[in-house]
Amino acid sequence: MILPTALKALLPPTSHALCEGARYSKNEQLFLTGKKPEWMFYVVSGEVTLERTGLQGEPVVLQRTRQGFVSEASLKSAKYHCDALAIIDTTVVKIPIREISAELDRDPAFASRWIGMLNSEVRRLRLHCERLSMKSVKDRVLHLINTEGQNGTYTAATGLKSLAGELGVTHEALYRTLAALEKAKIIQRLDGVLSLHILQG
Amino acid sequence: MILPTALKALLPPTSHALCEGARYSKNEQLFLTGKKPEWMFYVVSGEVTLERTGLQGEPVVLQRTRQGFVSEASLKSAKYHCDALAIIDTTVVKIPIREISAELDRDPAFASRWIGMLNSEVRRLRLHCERLSMKSVKDRVLHLINTEGQNGTYTAATGLKSLAGELGVTHEALYRTLAALEKAKIIQRLDGVLSLHILQG
């Protein structure tokens, strides 16, 4: 089992061998509400949603992950509180909750790294919320470049259509907005790389 | 210093005496980018924003907190990475970072509670993101009742206008949507309490 670099640095070396790779086909379920959590999942590729059934029986999506942890927040839970579904073909790393949880109590340095990971997650999610509460696509794109970009440059690794989903807009709206921003010389585009034009102060 | 119940249960008793209450007036700053973090802030009432200056000099809001932690994610940082501003008169509890950080390394039970707190925060933020990526006000309201409510009932403690802000819509749109949902017998309203009508299966 080859772990992604981020996971390797985070988890204690003794736990690496306990992790397992797994693949899920489109529409396959990773876990179900009410089951006892045994694994945490780290999405390497594909897309996983966490869903709950609303009071009227309609599905309510709680989370959507293309890369990173799913259900790391059920580390201390007695049972899963939602269903996990691979909505396209997906590759994950399965991490044994029991061992990780015990290790967290035993190894303060690991707990400290784990807290650091959660801190980053909180920060990123807050940025995401702030972005999604902006009304125009233009504002969301500029906020994205300003907050997620490196030095005024953001790389859309998974394609613009996928980016549109993350920004909470249709891909048509995103394409049009990018074209307009480029025409107005506010940004430049090369492949999937968006760069702010530097304003001379 | 009287701590809010949630804080009291979370922090180790030895640290309670080290916390301080504080008040900030509208437009007063809690901390500035680049300064060494000495305090974490827990907002009791009012509203605090974290802001950063964009590449074109415009302010970019990273977070907006009416209740709960601000900057708990800078627990392990060498310096603040943004500015904190009270946008209305605000009351907070100041928590000494140095002592809390040391205590986290020393007290595994506290670290475990802290991880639990961060897990809740991550869950709530993910729900919030999911809600904000819904296109219609109606969907956002129903998602709110389904996920944040108790048994189909959500209580808007801070008023509907404030709720509109959290939902990322104007207060006019929220009022109209609530009126329409009530007229369609999908929800009921009493004061600030929103309840789903039960569908009989």
Add this chain to the structure above:
DNA sequence: CGTACTTTTGAATCGCATCAAATCTGGTGG
């Protein structure tokens, strides 16, 4: 070369923001 997917542009429609204004509310001071 054909299939599937992304990227792009066009046109029509709709929901929400915006601007305006009226009503209602709680709190303050005369």
Add this chain to the structure above:
DNA sequence: CCACCAGATTTGATGCGATTCAAAAGTACG
């Protein structure tokens, strides 16, 4: 107690921006 004010709540009218539906052009891959 009443006049008054600041906010919250509500309803109305208008316009814009994003969604939606459609279709064409570009791209990757077997």
